[in-house]
Amino acid sequence: MKASSKKATSRKRKTFYITTPIYYVNDVPHIGHAYTTIAADVLARYKRLRGYDTFFLTGTDEHGQKVQQAASKKGLDPQTHADRMVAAFKELWKRLTISNSDFVRTTEERHKRVVQEVLRRLQETHVLYTASYEGWYCLPDERFWADDEVVEGKCPECGRPVERISESNYFFKMSAYRDRLRRHIRRHSGFIQPESRRNEVLGFLERPLEDLCISRPRARLAWGIPFPFDPDYVTYVWVDALVNYISVPGYGTDKRRFAKWWPADVHLVGKDILTTHAVYWSTLLMALGLDLPKTLFAHGWWTVDGEKMSKSRGNVVDPNAMAAEYGTDAFRYFLLREVPFGQDGDFSKPAITARYNSELANDLGNLFSRTLTMIERYAGGVVPEPHPKGVKAEDRRMVELAKSLYRTVGSEMDRFAFHRALREIWALVDFANRYVERSAPWDLAKEPRNRVRLDVVLYHLAETLRILAVYLFPFMPTTAQRMTTELGWATSLEQALKPQDFQWGRLKPGRPVQKGKPLFPRIELPQTLPERETAAPATPSKESVMELTRTEPSFISIDEFRKLDLRVGRIVTAEKITGADKLLKLSVDIGTETRQVVAGIATKYAPDLLIGKSVVLVANLKPAVIRGIESQGMILAAGDKTVEALATFIEPVEPGTRVK
RNA sequence: GGCGGCGUAGCUCAGUGGUAGAGCAGGAGAAUCAUAAUCUCUUGGCCGGGGGUUCAAGUCCCUCCGCCGCUACCA
DSSP: OOOOOOOTTTTSSOEEEEEEEEEETTSOOOHHHHHHHHHHHHHHHHHHHTTOEEEEEEEEEOOSHHHHHHHHHTTOOHHHHHHHHHHHHHHHHHHTTOOOSEEEETTSHHHHHHHHHHHHHHHHTTOEEEEEEEEEEETTTTEEEOTTTOBTTBOTTTOOBOEEEEEEEEEEOGGGGHHHHHHHHHHOTTSEESHHHHHHHHHHTTSOOOOEEOEEETTTOOSSOEETTEEEEEEOHHHHHHTHHHHTTTTTTOHHHHHHHOSOSEEEEEGGGHHIIIIIIHHHHHHHTOOOOSEEEEEOOEEETTEEOOTTTTOOOOHHHHHHHHOHHHHHHHHHHHSOBTBOEEEOHHHHHHHIIIIIIIIIIHHHHHHHHHHHHHSTTBOOOOOGGGOOHHHHHHHHHHHHHHHHHHHHHHTTOHHHHHHHHHHHHHHHHHHHHHHOHHHHTTOGGGHHHHHHHHHHHHHHHHHHHHHHTTTOHHHHHHHHHHTTOOOOTTSOOOGGGGSTTOSOTTOBOOOOSOSSOOOOOSOOOOOOTTOOOOOOOHHHHHHHHHSOOOOOOHHHHHTOOEEEEEEEEEEEOTTOSSOEEEEEEOSSOEEEEEESOTTTOOHHHHTTOEEEEETTSOOEEETTEEEOOEEOEEOSSSOOEEOOOSSOOOTTOEEO
C-alpha cells in the first residue's frame, strides 16, 4: 500500500522510464498495438508536463521463426520484410502523435551487442547449462509438440505426421528463482497490476517452475542473434526481445545513463504477455543482479462489435482508418475513456460515435465554442479583467474544482486509471456548462451596469478552459494545444510546466482570443428517428400497389403456412455493419434464446432507436452468412425494394410468443 | 480438472453491514451564448436463484445456475 515508489534519484530531476513491448513484425499494426502505445504516450506526456525527465521507449521485435516465415511467404529476406513493417509502425506512431524518445529495433547493432553481453554474463554466473530435449517435431510447421498434444502421431495443427527428434540447447536455471520471485511479488503489491493479474501470476508460481530454453540451433533457425560463445546457436526471441528494456538505456555500455533510467518505472504490456514479463524477465534480471522494474501493468484486449478480433473474421481494426475517420485525438480519447485500463473492452463505431458526439462535441467542444463566441461578442475578443468585486461563491466553487484536478487527476493517473482521470476532468467540463447557464452572460450583457460581473464570468470560463487544456493534453495533444492557442496562452505543453501553470489565474487579461473551427464537429447519424411505434402505416406507393395487383394469386395451404415459425422478438442490440450501407446486425431475444440477425434496414432506422422494439422474427429460416456475419433468422418489414415500416405490435408482448 | 473473478436500471458500470446510485438511452420542460450543442426535472431495479449469520445483507457465509480469466517455456 505504502508504495516505496520514491526513486532514489530525487536529488536531481525526477525521472520516469516507461516502455511498451517491442512489437513483433510478423503482422501489420492493429488496434492492440495502438492501444498500448497510446496509453504509454499519455503517461509519458503527463509525466513530462509534471516535470519528470521522461524516457519513453517503443520499438520492434524482428527475429524469430514467425518473422522468417512471414518474410519467406512474401518472397523476401527477413531483414527487408522487417524494414517494411517497421516503416508501417513508425508511420502509425507519427499519425497517432506518439512522443516516444527512442525506437529500438532488435536487429540494430546497439541491441545485439547487449544481448550477447547478457548471455556472456549469464554464462559466467553459471546459470546456464546445456541439455538435450526430446519431443515431437512437425517439420512443415517447424515446431515442437508435447506428448499429450500430439494426436495419434499427427501434428494437432496441420494433421501431418510428426517425428521424434532430440536436440541440444542452452537452458537458463529459471527454477532457482521461483521463491525469490514469489517473495518479491508478495512484498511489492504494486509490482504486477492490476491486482487480479498479480494473483494469477502468484497462482502460476504455486506450481514448480521449470528452466527456460533460451537457444535455438542455428541449423533450424538462422534468423536470430548468435550466441557469443557458441556459433551453432541463436538466442531465443523472447530473451532477445526482453533485453531491449535495458539495452537501450545503456546496460553494459553506459553506466551513468543506465543508472539514470533503470529500473524502469513501468512496463506496459498486453495481458497475453504478462507471464513472459513477470516470470522470464524478472528471473533474468535477478540472474543479472539487476533491480526489477517498479511496475508491470497488463492491460486488456479489445473485441470488435462484441466479437473477438481476428484475421479470419476480417474484423481487425486498422488504427490508421480510425484516426482518419474520427481524428487522432478522438480515437485516443475513446480508447482510454471507454474502458477501465486493465479490463477488456469492446470497440464499435456506434460506441465511439456516441462518446464523440456527447462528450467531445457537445460537452467539451461546445463549451469551448460558446465561451469564445461570448468573449468575442461581449468582451471585444480579449480576455477580460476579473475584478474581485464581481466574484461570487459560484465562481469560487469552480476555481476550487479546477485547482483540485491537480490532485485528483494526478492520483488516478498514478494508478493508471485513465478513464477515471478523464471522469475527473469531465466533472469540470460539466460544471462549466452549468456555470454558463446559471450566470447567463447573454442576460448580463443587456445591462451595462453588469459589466464587472460579466467580465468575471467570462474570465472564469476562459481560465477554466485553459486548465482543462492542461489536463487534456496527455490524452488529446493536438486539441489541447489548439485550445491554448485560441485562448491566447502561448505555452508549449510538450514540456514541463511551471507550478503556477497548473494553478488558477495564469491567463492574462487583455490578450486577444482567436476562435477557430469547432474542435469536434458533430458526426451526423444516418437516420434520426423512426417516429413512434404507433405511427400510421406508410401509405403504399403507386408502384407497389401496381405490383400487388399484377401478381398472380397463388395460394399456399394452411399446412405450408404452419411450416413457418414466426416469433415475437425483442431487439436487444443493434449496430451498423462496417462497409455495408443497408445492413444492421441485430440481436433479438425470442424468449428461449437470443438470435443474431442481419437486417437490411439501416437506411430507415438508426441502430439505437431499434433497441427494445418488438418485431416479428422468422425463427426457422435457414441461417445464412451475410457480409461474413451469420444471420439466424429474418425480421419482417413492409416495403419491397426499400424498407417502409417495421412490423411490430400495438400491445406489449412477451418475446418468444408464437405469431400466427 | 485445479485456482481466481464476475452476475445491480434498456446499455455500460459504481456501490466502506444501516433509506439502492452514476453516465448513456427514454420522457417532460426552460433557455438562445453555442457545433440543435446546453440546463432543469423525470420514468425505470424480486441487486442471478435458494438457504443461512445479523436488530439490519447488494455487501458476510453456504449452495445452485450462468459467464469470464489463468493453467508458461507456442521450444
